Amino acid sequence: MGPVVRAFDSSTVPATYAHDENGERIEWMPSATYRLWRDVGLRGYGPDGLPSGRFRGGWAACNATFSDLMVRTGLRLTEQASVTVFEVPTSIALGGYQRFWLPGVIAKNFSSRWVYVPHSTVQEVIAYVEWDRAEVVEQARAAGRYQRLNIDTTSGYVTAVRVPLLINGVSAGLTFMPAASLVMGGVEPQHAGSVSGLLQTVQQLAAPSDSQELTAASRRRTSSTS
Structure with a gap:
């Protein structure tokens, strides 16, 4: 190699x-x-x-663009996986480096910051949006996947999904940062990297179970109100 x-x-x-x-x-x-x-x-x-x-x-251009964006910007895997096309640069503009804002809610340790993307990587992202992503969206539309996601807002969706998500977001913002500060405050500088990684791993392992419980609860609520 x-x-x-x-x-x-x-x-x-x-x-x-x-x-x-x-x-x-x-x-x-x-x-x-x-x-x-x-x-x-x-x-x-x-x-x-x-x-x-x-x-x-499959989707070679998509995978290569994802890898290039992460290597050239220094984004963590979980950060980049949470970024959408509404945040990354999707126009050439004047060339050179372009920046986008990484929100704290998806940044590691809530470290919101500007992320700078080189011109060549911006071109790759634009090509992905115009070709690979457009093809996937068209296939999903043809298969009727978006229609199956269409939820009647007059049902129990608001109380069963939106309200719990709002409560979860507010509680996460009020607890994650103080908890992270409490954990990292007593760590020796030479061990800060290892402890930070362990903390992120524990949070990531706990997230799927929380999501499954929320999904199951919302399904029970919406089925009972329909």
């Missing part, structure tokens, strides 16, 4: 690696190696740069 730079190589400087890695072996992928991995693994090209007939993946 190509050369790999290790954190303990003599050619690196302290700014190029995490200070809390505790002696673990950390490997960095150079840009040329990343592009080769992306083209072969996600786009379906061979090492010679030509399309491979053995590739069995």
